[in-house]
Amino acid sequence: MITGKNQIGNTLSATGTITFTTYNPELDRENDVVFTEATQEEIEQALSLATDAFKEFRNVSGKKKAEFLNAIADEILALDDTLVKTYCSETGLPEGRAKGERGRTVGQLRSFANLVEEGSWVExxxxxxxxxxxxxxxxDIRKMNIPLGPVVVFGASNFPLAYSTAGGDTAAALAAGCPVIVKSHPMHAGTGELVASAIIKAAKETGMPNGVFSNLNSSGIEVGQQLVANSKVKAVGFTGSIKGGRALLDLAAKREEPIPVFAEMGSINPVVLLPKALENRAADIAKTYAGSITLGTGQFCTNPGLLLGIKSKGLTDFVEQLSTEIIKIEPSCMLHPNIKKGYEANKSKIVNEDKVEIKANFTSDVHNNYAQQAVVTVEGKTFLENPTLHLEVFGPFSMVVECDNETELETVISNLEGQLTGTIISDDNELSSYNILVDALQNRVGRIIFNGVPTGVEVCESMVHGGPYPASTDSRFTAVGINSINRWVRPFSYQSWPNHLLPKELQNENPLDIFRSIDGERTKDKI
Amino acid sequence: MITGKNQIGNTLSATGTITFTTYNPELDRENDVVFTEATQEEIEQALSLATDAFKEFRNVSGKKKAEFLNAIADEILALDDTLVKTYCSETGLPEGRAKGERGRTVGQLRSFANLVEEGSWVExxxxxxxxxxxxxxxxDIRKMNIPLGPVVVFGASNFPLAYSTAGGDTAAALAAGCPVIVKSHPMHAGTGELVASAIIKAAKETGMPNGVFSNLNSSGIEVGQQLVANSKVKAVGFTGSIKGGRALLDLAAKREEPIPVFAEMGSINPVVLLPKALENRAADIAKTYAGSITLGTGQFCTNPGLLLGIKSKGLTDFVEQLSTEIIKIEPSCMLHPNIKKGYEANKSKIVNEDKVEIKANFTSDVHNNYAQQAVVTVEGKTFLENPTLHLEVFGPFSMVVECDNETELETVISNLEGQLTGTIISDDNELSSYNILVDALQNRVGRIIFNGVPTGVEVCESMVHGGPYPASTDSRFTAVGINSINRWVRPFSYQSWPNHLLPKELQNENPLDIFRSIDGERTKDKI
Incomplete structure (x- = not known):
């Protein structure tokens, strides 16, 4: 069923000579299907089709786009066990996670379908x-949001469904009216091809133009670079490493016509542990965090990699408890041997820095590609002086920074790079005494959590998944939730335009019955 | 009254040694006041003050920010004749224009005051x-818009009030809660200093923190470059040339932490003249456009520099009439000898290109610094082949492109760089036959006008002043209207946050009585 070919609009194509396979980290062997990288000609074909498709797709009604998005969701579900098994074989993740992520992906597609079917999103x-x-x-002046043009989406290694082929970026871009070209993630190219086939089936069923979607294979960076540099591409969505995201941002900035790149990149998700909370319930917090740090083998962009506290008996107890608890957790498989290699390399790098103390280290033998969790501590001063310690260790690892006092803790927070999330663990009446810490943390993150864990990103309108650089390349947008559609649209004004030639959204009669702002008042009224 | 000094927060300062003066183009001589360029230390001081001020200003209530913005408007009006005379002496523009632009500036400030006082803008x-x-x-997750941090604003040569010191960028940034550092435009540094003094007076009256605003002088590019490269700056607003805007965009993209640059740059504002309209009323259209091309000595970013039509008797008549009408118009003063020099140089460049025909050329003697208007024609094929002809000639100049047929006209439109506006001159029933042209034009512009002129940018919510690159650096935003505040804010989520510690906008009781989206429904309800 999986061909290993590129999906160039409605056609499967594999004219290239560079091939690669995916890897089953659980079985520690290559999977069977051979994937062929897209050639320069295939890239050009996909982009020409997308450019042509845009002329039609940008004017497709919200109702028709909703049919398309819902059909994609249906077709993904119809892939059933084939998809789940392929997913697991390419990630080492368990079946429950595959099904959960499929549910999230389908849910996102349907929520964008609802958004564009209702129609008021065009503002x-x-x-x-x-x-x-x-x-x-x-x-007379009338404004609404219109799509930017063809969007290139780079899938994430750690979310083969929800942040990849038909994930949030793709769903939002298609909802906006932008054709999508996915640069498939090489670690789960089979999952990607299956989902791509579902999108193409849905596109055909609902009469979408050829080229509204393409899926290109590649194991290196060239295909992605060629896509971002191509003048036919009008925006880029990316989820992955800081290095990868920044390279694409730089490439896009150098174009004759620079284009927006929304990259959601690394984050170490600082957690501030306030003294009273630690005094009263260090053991509970430790148990919760042992779970959050190792959840999904620590392979979440919201993994709590940095725990910050003020030196106290409470903090010492917490570190001890966390170390005890985290060692009890059964190690699990990482996504790919390279991910495991990266985890070990980054962990070693940190551990070998001066004045880093190892508090927990799972040293018993594990299966190949399984991650051994670890917790280390450093002093606030050391953390401030050594930027290597700010490195994201992608995996089940966390660093506790022990500060001398509140002032040092504030300095540590203020000197952090931009983050997706920040968490405050606090007792009820304690928080109001630490406004300065909260303000400092707010300034560095996109979402702030009270007495919870950063892992688990709810898909809803009020969610911000993004944050100051390098958490994302543009903190003015979110990658999760319906407002993420704003990344792919621009406002457009019609002045004195004849009513019958306006898009339906702006016609006097309000035929789509959407909410509009008329002379400053939000209403569904006709004019 | 004008000191020539830099406004570093609440302090006037001139420790540097580089000085310059402004120029009265009408009298053709330098003005008296000597301005001192900001030094690196002064730049650092302004940015440190802004960073400190941000800690307080970001939490200032909408009501207090509204008082501040209204006080700025009041203080600008209180400058009265001093401001108008300084404006005229630094621009060569007439008093009526000065007063009109002052009205627009004050109107913008008050409209942002209303926006933040009402409060629902935080979404x-x-x-x-x-x-x-x-x-x-x-x-429980709750989201609202929060300010980005200190914003640097570069004023425009052609709008000393409405797009400069207290213009749209500054008003929007202050309304958002961002301190502003203005890099004053050297051509109207006196006007800039007066307005800066009004802002500082207003800041003191309404208890705003020192550093909420600074105004820095410079005649070259170094001060601006230092500002944009400084890590304390979190966003940039610019109105000016493509060369200047692109240089700042590139500089911001190269920073360790890249920041958003919203630059509104050049535009030649294509006008598509449809056959029936020309057949029926070539003379009327010509008269209207002779006025629009020469309005404000052609020094508007929405000046119609490109008129596109299909060869016909109507088009020939139009060109003839336009040439006759435009020559009748009394030449007027340009902003500065350098602007006049640039106008003449660019006009010559175009006129000297192969196959460009001069149809109107005001050759009678004019005062120094007055612009001599001109109209030229080229064939569609020539225009397509020669990118030099796409150059913006800033001044009272327009080029008519005569296309062989509709297909060539569509090709010309599709090959245009991004533009602020596009206009269609059409007879009532003719437009629906030219959907392809309208679609092509829509794809290249931010605002489309039916049977009007692009000059005259209404300040209202439905206005889009922006467009595909290079009209602006990010077509997803507008520089005019209340939605321009979105350039300077980011969404921020609170998860499970204690109600009494949330910002008022997100508290259960809705104490500010703003519109909010609660579980997807827009309401002023409490929770």
């Missing part, structure tokens, strides 16, 4: 003419 | 907790 805004205004008459 | 979004949801409980 239709109308200022009526005032022909008799003095000293100058006012023209 | 408060609440998803209530569902503790019993299966399989996982849902946390």
């Amino acid at each position: 239709a805004t109308i200022d009526k003419a005032q022909p008799n205004r003095e000293p100058m008459p006012k023209a | 408060a979004t609440i998803d209530k907790a569902q503790p019993n949801r299966e399989p996982m409980p849902k946390a």
Whole structure:
């Protein structure tokens, strides 16, 4: 069923000579299917099709786009066990996770379907003419959001479904009216091809133009670079490493026509442990965090990699408890031998730095590609002086920073790179005494959590998944939730345009019955 | 009254040695005041103050920010004749224009004051907790827009008030809660200093923190470069040339922490003249456009520099009439000898290209610094082949492109660089036959106008002043209207946060009585 070919619009194609396979980390062997990298000609074909498709797709109604998105969700579910098994064989993740992530992916697609079917998301805004205004008459002006053009999406290694082929970026871009070209992640190219086939089936069923979607294989960086540099591409979505994201951002910035790149990159997700909370319930917090740090083998972008506290008996107890608890947890498989290699390399790098103390280290033998969790401590001063310690260790690892006092803790927070999340663990009445810490943390993150864990990103309108650089390349947008559609649209004004030639969203009669702002008031009224 | 000094927060300072003066183009001589360029130390001081001020200013209530913005408007009006005279002496623009632009500036400040006083602009979004949801409980998540941090604003040569010191970028940034550092435009540094003094007075009156605003002088590019490269700066607003805007964009992209640059740059504002309209009323259209091309000595970013039509008797008549009408118009003063020099140089460059025909050329003697208007024609094929002809000639100049047929016209439109505006001149029933042209034009512009002129940018919510690159560096935002505040804010989520410690905008009781989205429904309800 999986061909190893590229999906160039509606056609499967494999004219290239560079091939690769995916890897089953649980069985520690290569999977069977051979994938062929997209050639320069295939890239050009996909982009030409996308450019042509855009001319039609940008004018497709919200109702029709909703049919398309719902059909994608249906077709993904119809892949059933084949998809789940392929997913597991390419990631080492358990079946439950595969099904959970599929549910999330399907849920995202349906929520965008609802959004565009309802239609008010275009933010239709109308200022009526005032022909008799003095000293100058006012023209009739009407604004709405329109799609940017073809979008290139780079899937994530750690979310083969929810942040990849038909994940949040793709769903949002298609909902906006932008054709999508996915640069498939080489670690789960089979999963990617299956999902791509579901999208193409859905596109055909619902009459979408050829080229509305393509899926390109590659094991290296060249295909991605060629895509981002191509003048036919109008925006980029990326989930992955800081290095990868920054390289694409730089490439896009150097184009003759620079384009927006929304990259969601690394984060170590600082957790601030306040004194009273530690005094009262160090053991509970430790248990919760042992779980959060090792969840999904620590392979979440919201993994709590940095725990910050003020030296106290409570903090010492917490570190001890956390170390005890985390060692009890059964090691699990990482996504790929390279991910495991990276984890070990980064862990060693940190552990070998001066004044880093290892508090927990799972040293018993594990299966190949299984991660051995670890916890280390450093002093606040050491952390501030040594930028190597700010490195993201992608895996079940966390560092506790022990600060001398609140001032040092604030300095540590203020000197952090931008993060997706920050968490405060606090007793009820304690938080209001630490406004300075909260303000400092808010300034460095996109989401702040009270007495919880950063892992587990709820897909809802109020979620911000993003944050100051390098958590993302543009903190003004979120990668999760319906507002993530705003990454792929631009406002557009019609001045004095004939009513019957306006898009339906802006016509006097409000035929789509959407909410609009008319002379500053939000209403479904006709004009 | 004008000191020539830099406004570093609340302090006037001139420790540097590089000085310059402004120029009165009408009298053709330098003005008296000597301005001192900001030194590196002064730049650092302004940025340190801004960074400190941000800690307080970001939490200032909408009501207090509204008082500040309204006080700026009042203080600008209180400058009265001094401001108008300084404006005129530094620009060669007439008093009526100065007063009109002052009205626009004050209007913008008050409209942002209204926006933040009302408060719903923060887009408060609440998803209530569902503790019993299966399989996982849902946390309470609440989102709102928060300011990015200190913003650097580069004023425009052609709008000393509305797009400069207290112009749209500054008003929007202050409304958002971002301190502003203005890199004053050297051509109207006196006007800039007066307005800066009004802002500082208003800041003191309304109790804003020192550093919420600074105004830095410079005649070269170094001060601006240092500002954009400085890690304390979190965003940039710019209005000016493509060369200048792109240089800042590139500089910001190279930073360790890249930051958003919203630059509104050049535009030649294509006008598509459809056949029936020309057949029926070539003379009327010509008269209207002779006015629009020469309005404000052609020094508007929405100046119609490119007129596109299909060869016909109507088009020939139009060119003839336009040439006749435009020559009748009394030449007027340009902003500065350098602007006049640039106009003449670019005009010559175009006129000297192969196959460019001069149709109108005001050759009678004019005062120094007055612009001589001109109209040229080229064939569609020539325009397509020669990118030099796409150059913006900043001044009272326009080029008519005569296409062989509709297909060539569509090709010309599709090959245009991004533009602020596109206009269609059409007879009522003609437009629906030219959907392809409209679609092509829409793809290249931010605002499309039916049977009007692009000059005259209404300040209202539905206005888009921006467009595909290089009209702006990010077409996803507008520089005009209340939505321009979105350039300077980012969404921020609170998860499970204690109600009494949330910002008022997100508290259960909705104490600010703003519109919020609660579980997907827009309401002013409490929770």
